[in-house]
Amino acid sequence: MPSTSLALTPGLASFxxxxxxxxxxxxIDNLISLLKRRQxxxxxxxxxxxxxxxxxxxxxxxxxxxxxxxxxxQNVGRRxxxxxxxxxxxxxxxxxxxxxIREEAExxxxxxxxxSEAGSESQPQTPRVPDxxxxxxxxxxxxSAARTSLxxxxxxxxxxxxxxxxxxxxxxxxPSGRVPGPSKDIRAEVMEGINEIIDELGQVDDQISAYAxxxxxxxxxxxxxxxxxxxxxxxxxxxxxxxxxxxxxxxFPNNHEATHATVSGASANDEESMSTESFQKPLIAMxxxxxLIPDSAVFALMSRVNKVILGTHSVxxxxxxxxxxxxxxxxxxxxxxQTPVTVVSGVYKLSPVYPFDFESLIEYGDASKVIxxxxxxxxxxxxxxxxxYDYVPAELVDLYITNLGGHAxxxxxxxxxxxxxxxxxxx
Amino acid sequence: MTNPADPALASSLxxxxxxxxxxxxxxxxxxxxxxxxxQTQPSKESxxxxxxxxxxxxxxTKDAIPATDGAEKLTGAELKKRAKAEKAARRxxxxxxxxxxxxxxxxxxxxxxxxxxxxxAGQPATPKKGHGQPxxxxxxxxxxxxxxxxxxxxxxPGQPSPAEQKKKAEEKNVAVxxxxxxxxxxxxxxxxxxxxxxxxxxxxLQMRDYxxxxxxxxxxxxxxAFKRVIEAYTTPLGTSLSRHLTTxxxxxxxxxxxxxxxxxxxxxxxxxxxxxxASIDPSVPEADAKExxxxxxxxxxxxxxxxxxxxxxxxxxxxxxxxxxIVTFAGSSLVKQTLLNAHKQRKKFRVSIIDxxxxxxxxxxxxxxxxxxxxxxxxxxxxxxxAIKDATKVFLGAHAMxxxxxxxxxxxxxxxxxxxKERAGGVEVPVIVxxxxxxxxxxxxxxxIVVNEIADADEMVTTQPPQQVTGLPDPAAAAAAAAAxxxxxxxxxxxxxxxxxxxxxxxxxNPALKNASSPLKDWRDTPNLQLLNLMYDVTPAEYVDMVVxxxxxxxxxxxxxxxxxxxxx
Numbered sequence: 001m002p003s004t005s006l007a008l009t010p011g012l013a014s015f016x017x018x019x020x021x022x023x024x025x026x027x028i029d030n031l032i033s034l035l036k037r038r039q040x041x042x043x044x045x046x047x048x049x050x051x052x053x054x055x056x057x058x059x060x061x062x063x064x065x066x067x068x069x070x071x072x073x074q075n076v077g078r079r080x081x082x083x084x085x086x087x088x089x090x091x092x093x094x095x096x097x098x099x100x101i102r103e104e105a106e107x108x109x110x111x112x113x114x115x116s117e118a119g120s121e122s123q124p125q126t127p128r129v130p131d132x133x134x135x136x137x138x139x140x141x142x143x144s145a146a147r148t149s150l151x152x153x154x155x156x157x158x159x160x161x162x163x164x165x166x167x168x169x170x171x172x173x174x175p176s177g178r179v180p181g182p183s184k185d186i187r188a189e190v191m192e193g194i195n196e197i198i199d200e201l202g203q204v205d206d207q208i209s210a211y212a213x214x215x216x217x218x219x220x221x222x223x224x225x226x227x228x229x230x231x232x233x234x235x236x237x238x239x240x241x242x243x244x245x246x247x248x249x250x251x252f253p254n255n256h257e258a259t260h261a262t263v264s265g266a267s268a269n270d271e272e273s274m275s276t277e278s279f280q281k282p283l284i285a286m287x288x289x290x291x292l293i294p295d296s297a298v299f300a301l302m303s304r305v306n307k308v309i310l311g312t313h314s315v316x317x318x319x320x321x322x323x324x325x326x327x328x329x330x331x332x333x334x335x336x337x338q339t340p341v342t343v344v345s346g347v348y349k350l351s352p353v354y355p356f357d358f359e360s361l362i363e364y365g366d367a368s369k370v371i372x373x374x375x376x377x378x379x380x381x382x383x384x385x386x387x388x389y390d391y392v393p394a395e396l397v398d399l400y401i402t403n404l405g406g407h408a409x410x411x412x413x414x415x416x417x418x419x420x421x422x423x424x425x426x427x
Numbered sequence: 428m429t430n431p432a433d434p435a436l437a438s439s440l441x442x443x444x445x446x447x448x449x450x451x452x453x454x455x456x457x458x459x460x461x462x463x464x465x466q467t468q469p470s471k472e473s474x475x476x477x478x479x480x481x482x483x484x485x486x487x488t489k490d491a492i493p494a495t496d497g498a499e500k501l502t503g504a505e506l507k508k509r510a511k512a513e514k515a516a517r518r519x520x521x522x523x524x525x526x527x528x529x530x531x532x533x534x535x536x537x538x539x540x541x542x543x544x545x546x547x548a549g550q551p552a553t554p555k556k557g558h559g560q561p562x563x564x565x566x567x568x569x570x571x572x573x574x575x576x577x578x579x580x581x582x583x584p585g586q587p588s589p590a591e592q593k594k595k596a597e598e599k600n601v602a603v604x605x606x607x608x609x610x611x612x613x614x615x616x617x618x619x620x621x622x623x624x625x626x627x628x629x630x631x632l633q634m635r636d637y638x639x640x641x642x643x644x645x646x647x648x649x650x651x652a653f654k655r656v657i658e659a660y661t662t663p664l665g666t667s668l669s670r671h672l673t674t675x676x677x678x679x680x681x682x683x684x685x686x687x688x689x690x691x692x693x694x695x696x697x698x699x700x701x702x703x704x705a706s707i708d709p710s711v712p713e714a715d716a717k718e719x720x721x722x723x724x725x726x727x728x729x730x731x732x733x734x735x736x737x738x739x740x741x742x743x744x745x746x747x748x749x750x751x752x753i754v755t756f757a758g759s760s761l762v763k764q765t766l767l768n769a770h771k772q773r774k775k776f777r778v779s780i781i782d783x784x785x786x787x788x789x790x791x792x793x794x795x796x797x798x799x800x801x802x803x804x805x806x807x808x809x810x811x812x813x814a815i816k817d818a819t820k821v822f823l824g825a826h827a828m829x830x831x832x833x834x835x836x837x838x839x840x841x842x843x844x845x846x847x848k849e850r851a852g853g854v855e856v857p858v859i860v861x862x863x864x865x866x867x868x869x870x871x872x873x874x875x876i877v878v879n880e881i882a883d884a885d886e887m888v889t890t891q892p893p894q895q896v897t898g899l900p901d902p903a904a905a906a907a908a909a910a911a912x913x914x915x916x917x918x919x920x921x922x923x924x925x926x927x928x929x930x931x932x933x934x935x936x937n938p939a940l941k942n943a944s945s946p947l948k949d950w951r952d953t954p955n956l957q958l959l960n961l962m963y964d965v966t967p968a969e970y971v972d973m974v975v976x977x978x979x980x981x982x983x984x985x986x987x988x989x990x991x992x993x994x995x996x
Contacts, residue, residue, distance in 0.1 A: 250784075250887075251809065252783075252784050252807055252808065252809065253807055253809065254809065257946075260946045260947045261946040263946075263947070263956060264946045264947050264950060264953055264956055265953070283955075284953060284954060284955035284956050285955075287955060288955060289602075289955050289957065290955060290956050290957065291601050291957045291958070291959050292887070292947070292950075292956070292957070292958050292959070293958075293959045293960075293961070294783060294784045294785065294808075294838070294839075294887060294960065294961075295783065295784075295807075295808040295809060295839075296783035296784070296808050296837075296838045296839030296842065296964075297838050297839070297959065297961045297964070298842060299839075299841035299842045299845065299875070299964055300838055300841065300874075300875030300876070300879070300961055300963075300964035300965070301603075301875075301876075301959075301961075303874045303875075303876065304603055304876065324809075325809035325810060325812075325813075326808060326809035326811075328811075328812040329808075329811050329812060329842050329845070329846055332812075332845060332846065332849050333841075333842060333845060335849075336845060336849070362813070370805065370806065370807055371790070371805065375790065377794075378790065378793060378794055378797065378805075381794075381797035381798070381803070382793050382797045382803040382804065382805050383802075383803065383804040383805065384804075384805050384806070385804060385805065385806040385810050385813065385814070386806065386807070386809075386810065387806070387809065387810050387813045390809075390812055390813075
């Protein structure tokens with residue numbers, strides 16, 4: 001029974017399989033329903049699914065017009081985000097794809113412009129229509145300004161209005177025949193870019209773990225929480241060279257089974273995660289002493305802990321993070337004991353959203369995990385709560401380690417602005 | 428005489444049918460000892476036990492004959508010698524048992540003890556010897572029956588020595604807490620001294636299984652059991668009550684502390700009781716003295732706990748106002764009383780209970796409060812930061828208050844208190860501790876590591892996934908399947924046998940799932956993996972705003988003063 005049902009369980013694997021055969025609209029609806037039903041859960045799975053879907057969307061898009069592509073992706077992205085607003089990685093991937101398209105389009109246009117500029121130099125009078133002439137340079141300037149300003153302070157004050165023109169104006173410009181749209185197909189390049197994003201998603205844990213030896217010294221006692229693969233890989237990498245002790249809080253109602261399986265090395269075949277991950281060795285096989293504790297014992301042990309390493313669900317632009325429930329008290333207890341808190345996270349989890357209402361980020365889970373069916377009489381009488389996520393404010397985190405290296409929480413907004421274009425933040 | 432011995436031998440030689448369940452109950456049963464293994468293994472393995480038995484058997488039969496017809500022939504000196512040897516053997520066995528605790532009895536242990544008894548006692552085969560033998564035999568059979576499934580390969584070198592076992596057990600101890608792993612908790616009443624009163628025997632097991640749980644409950648239960656001990660007590664000739672009763676009680680206390688380490692309140696109560704015993708004039712007749720002591724116990728319970736609880740609950744309930752949101756952790760009886768008290772006063776407030784694994788004490792509190800009609804919200808440790816967000820007050824129970832003002836209470840309390848004090852909004856929530864002065868101690872604690880109690884880590888393993896309840900085979904479907912099965916294959920007894928290969932697919936996964944659901948089930952055999960199940964933690968004094976006691980509401984810094992006052996009274 002399990003062997004047959006596993007293959008049929010809706011999830012990332014089945015979605016990716018169906019993606020190749022199903023028509024594109026079916027696939028979009030499929031992913032939306034998977035997200036809504038939470039059959040795709042983990043950040044990485046969501047990100048991967050979104051990236052593959054957008055790849056399909058773009059390859060199926062018959063147009064080569066950048067504007068139409070952007071509109072199409074925005075449209076799909078909006079639906080996906082609406083399906084599961086708390087899975088912020090979905091929005092992140094959509095934003096990055098949008099950024100890719102814009103960049104390619106700008107490159108294209110710039111090249112054209114330069115070509116035409118070079119051509120126009122031969123004849124002093126430009127035969128351009130006035131409105132066209134005013135339009136194109138402004139768009140070009142915006143484009144180049146946006147790109148150069150990524151590393152400059154000027155963009156801090158730049159007005160967002162002109163950039164809104166980009167989706168709109170070139171469409172009016174293209175019919176004029178000035179911009180030779182069909183001449184080059186930017187889709188191939190965009191798809192290449194998406195493939196790069198997918199590759200990044202696959203490698204991100206290894207890239208992060210490359211920094212492990214910079215952060216873990218010998219004989220350390222490290223406390224972590226949940227069965228985050230990023231954290232496990234990070235620790236595994238360090239375990240190859242150093243001897244240390246790992247204390248794992250089991251994160252009881254929502255993730256304890258996975259944690260137990262991770263800890264004991266009994267590979268619970270979690271089809272949510274990518275198949276390769278289930279083959280990783282457990283820490284104990286590397287000779288690392290692993291101590292499993294209930295979540296309640298965190299404060300008692302914190303005085304002996306050297307370092308807290310946490311995984312996360314998503315990271316916000318202000319340096320705070322949304323992570324598995326229980327993370328906040330752990331981070332708080334670490335702060336009280338002056339123990340450094342390190343968060344490992346792929347850049348893809350970095351969200352440009354600055355949420356003013358933290359409450360809206362919190363998802364509540366299945367109450368039956370807290371009080372089982374055997375206590376059914378209680379469920380009628382009391383209000384059982386099972387929050388899935390905690391918001392951890394930035395001041396409780398000392399260090400972020402992403403695939404780009406280590407950063408202070410206050411620096412994160414720079415990384416955000418490197419990865420997402422301003423016009424895509426609210427797409 | 429030989430009769431008690433023989434069945435044991437027979438059963439231990441054949442695949443033990445009746446012995447094994449008993450043994451398994453004694454140890455935490457290793458999940459289903461697989462059937463084929465005992466059959467293949469004993470051929471290799473049983474070489475040694477068999478030899479032992481061969482040695483034992485002739486000896487036994489030889490001895491049994493003179494014993495049966497000539498027991499009275501033995502001289503007094505011989506009898507004495509034998510009794511001594513038996514006692515020594517019993518002691519050794521007890522000690523081994525205790526060391527092994529709930530874990531698979533050190534394979535060599537009981538058997539060695541048994542054979543040691545045989546060798547040490549020399550020839551004798553007295554009635555007692557008969558009793559000793561089954562123990563030895565069952566030890567050997569236990570080794571065969573349940574030791575084997577644990578060992579993965581057939582190349583086990585005979586019986587692992589107790590030292591090896593001990594080393595293995597130590598590997599499973601968390602290094603920092605090494606000093607807290609004393610002897611394991613007693614698993615059975617076997618081996619308890621004959622001085623221990625049945626009431627105390629029962630109480631010990633109840634405390635071990637958390638049937639009697641909570642500082643005050645344990646204190647009261649202990650005192651009541653001791654009252655029965657005192658009622659049943661007669662002073663032996665040649666001693667006085669005030670001298671001998673203390674030692675008699677200390678047997679009971681030792682027994683209780685092997686079941687579960689004594690709580691601070693128990694310690695305080697016992698100290699008071701011993702003081703009362705010592706202050707009894709030896710000239711007072713025994714009956715009067717016993718009555719005095721019983722009265723003392725009654726008044727101690729009344730004053731220090733029953734009435735104290737009422738006073739604390741009354742004054743703590745006054746701190747609750749309409750519209751309050753009270754957060755509490757786990758299941759303190761005193762907090763329960765407080766909240767019920769406030770509810771009776773028609774105060775409108777909401778209670779948010781935070782609970783933790785593995786004891787889930789908050790569930791009982793939630794049930795009691797919900798039945799009383801309170802508005803209850805329930806979440807686990809992961810929901811602390813959410814529960815504390817709307818809190819206006821935090822009420823906590825105590826296991827003890829240390830002299831440096833720290834709160835020693837169920838593990839997790841510190842996290843709740845910390846969350847209340849370090850709330851994101853910046854507004855601190857008052858943390859109120861409800862505690863009788865009997866829980867005050869002159870001990871001090873800085874962290875939760877030096878002084879603590881470690882519970883059996885296996886408690887963390889047995890998580891019951893909720894699917895199990897729903898996953899039970901539908902009785903109707905099972906019956907139908909059974910009927911279909913019996914019609915097709917009549918030879919099978921449809922009722923119990925793990926029925927149909929066809930039907931197995933829906934039915935089978937459930938037991939499989941039950942076993943597979945806990946990847947930790949053989950954590951003891953997994954190298955480098957340790958489980959830690961702490962009982963208590965220490966909450967810093969700065970997280971506690973107020974301690975409500977029967978002597979008034981105090982800041983935590985007043986604990987040592989009140990403690991001195993209440994003990995010097």
